[in-house]
Amino acid sequence: MNNKILINILRLIILVVIQVMVLNRINLGGYLNPYLYIMFILLLPFETPKWLLLLASFGIGITVDAFSGSYAIHAFAATFMGFMRPVVLRMITSKKEYEPGLRPGIQDLGFNWFLNYSVLLVLFHHLALYFIENFSFADFFLTIWRIILNTILTVAVIFLTQYLFFTSKQQTT
Amino acid sequence: MRYLLLFLKRNYFYILFVVMETVAVYLTVMNHHFHYSIMLNATGQITGSIENSMNNITEYLRLKDANVRLAEENARLRAALSESKLIKDTLHFTTVDTTNKQQYEYIPAKVISNSVTRRSNYIMLNKGIVDGIRPDMAVISPDGIVGIVSKVSRNFSWVNSVLHKQTKISAKIKKNGFVGTIVWDGKDHQVGNLKDIPANVQLKKGDTVITSGYSFLFPTGIMVGKIKNFKVDEGYHFYDIDLEFSQEFSKLAYVYVVVNLMKEEQEQLQEIKPNEQ
Numbered sequence: 136m137n138n139k140i141l142i143n144i145l146r147l148i149i150l151v152v153i154q155v156m157v158l159n160r161i162n163l164g165g166y167l168n169p170y171l172y173i174m175f176i177l178l179l180p181f182e183t184p185k186w187l188l189l190l191a192s193f194g195i196g197i198t199v200d201a202f203s204g205s206y207a208i209h210a211f212a213a214t215f216m217g218f219m220r221p222v223v224l225r226m227i228t229s230k231k232e233y234e235p236g237l238r239p240g241i242q243d244l245g246f247n248w249f250l251n252y253s254v255l256l257v258l259f260h261h262l263a264l265y266f267i268e269n270f271s272f273a274d275f276f277l278t279i280w281r282i283i284l285n286t287i288l289t290v291a292v293i294f295l296t297q298y299l300f301f302t303s304k305q306q307t308t
Numbered sequence: 309m310r311y312l313l314l315f316l317k318r319n320y321f322y323i324l325f326v327v328m329e330t331v332a333v334y335l336t337v338m339n340h341h342f343h344y345s346i347m348l349n350a351t352g353q354i355t356g357s358i359e360n361s362m363n364n365i366t367e368y369l370r371l372k373d374a375n376v377r378l379a380e381e382n383a384r385l386r387a388a389l390s391e392s393k394l395i396k397d398t399l400h401f402t403t404v405d406t407t408n409k410q411q412y413e414y415i416p417a418k419v420i421s422n423s424v425t426r427r428s429n430y431i432m433l434n435k436g437i438v439d440g441i442r443p444d445m446a447v448i449s450p451d452g453i454v455g456i457v458s459k460v461s462r463n464f465s466w467v468n469s470v471l472h473k474q475t476k477i478s479a480k481i482k483k484n485g486f487v488g489t490i491v492w493d494g495k496d497h498q499v500g501n502l503k504d505i506p507a508n509v510q511l512k513k514g515d516t517v518i519t520s521g522y523s524f525l526f527p528t529g530i531m532v533g534k535i536k537n538f539k540v541d542e543g544y545h546f547y548d549i550d551l552e553f554s555q556e557f558s559k560l561a562y563v564y565v566v567v568n569l570m571k572e573e574q575e576q577l578q579e580i581k582p583n584e585q
Binding site: 168193196202203207267 | 321324328329333336337358362424428430497
């Protein structure tokens with residue numbers, strides 16, 4: 136259990152560093168930017184208490200905000216995503232039960248499950264992020280279009296990271 | 309009381325969620341209104357120094373480009389010097405210049421973080437209060453306008469880029485002097501909008517737009533961009549003008565912060581309306 140907490144804290148630090156130092160500097164096509172840091176919220180263990188889930192989401196959001204000077208928009212979006220996680224988990228079912236010890240990822244629950252799970256949650260995150268950033272519903276369709284494109288990008292980067300780092304580690308241990 | 313506790317216990321998740329979202333919205337909105345942020349000032353020192361060291365690495369990649377731009381600007385400035393001009397009019401000599409007082413000073417600064425992808429973009433500079441930078445100073449580069457300083461800490465400052473929801477800059481069309489306002493609609497980071505130009509003005513694609521100097525922040529005649537497209541929507545009396553910024557915002561490296569030495573005087577004068585006694 137302690138081991139798990141340590142791994143998650145380590146993951147938080149690494150993801151924030153990658154987000155701030157590398158990914159925030161990438162501008163694909165002028166306005167796309169992968170937000171890999173929210174993978175932290177995706178990969179929190181199932182048995183995480185709900186209050187801790189919210190606090191951890193808020194924590195990673197506000198940290199990213201502090202480094203990118205974006206007020207508290209990431210904190211807002213990440214907290215919303217943390218709030219939606221139990222809802223999404225109830226919405227999508229898997230063949231396996233969500234038993235303790237099982238980790239939310241491709242290696243434990245499969246490609247399809249993780250795709251549904253990440254697309255929905257990333258979409259919720261981006262919806263909250265882009266609308267609080269605009270702070271109005273002006274240019275509604277442009278914002279929606281950006282949300283969709285950016286969701287695809289973020290999910291792609293998350294899957295890439297999953298395949299690069301998490302699946303191989305699973306096979307060796 | 310017991311029921312209250314029971315209620316809290318049952319719904320703590322929702323209450324915690326609402327509380328945290330309120331905090332986030334409060335932080336965001338407060339900053340929009342009061343231009344002051346405890347969070348940024350507290351973290352600006354740490355994050356600023358991290359950004360600074362990161363930038364030392366990536367700076368090399370942009371060095372060549374920055375060099376070319378600075379050399380070009382040097383050439384332009386050299387051409388503007390009095391030595392490079394043929395003086396025909398010998399009746400006007402300026403010995404001790406008491407009439408032309410210095411109005412603007414420029415503080416060079418390095419961009420250490422920048423974005424173009426958001427609806428409101430910010431630029432961090434490696435100069436702060438100790439270097440004489442204050443909020444509401446204009447920021448320009450050799451290529452054109454860049455933004456307006458919003459927050460300053462001891463050694464760093466945040467600039468609201470031209471690509472910001474709230475940035476409005478007074479500008480005019482160079483050839484005929486009609487004045488409008490530059491805003492950014494959040495779409496393409498190379499394309500801005502020029503508002504408030506009356507529809508009866510003659511325009512051409514490629515007309516140059518420069519700052520008007522009406523806002524006391526930017527000096528007159530700083531390059532903004534060139535007109536890319538224009539149209540008049542039916543029933544409107546003003547043009548809808550797209551302009552291509554002369555500054556490539558994704559390639560910012562070195563900028564100048566403009567110090568208006570007479571801003572205070574100008575603002576004081578503005579408060580006294582001419583028609584009042």
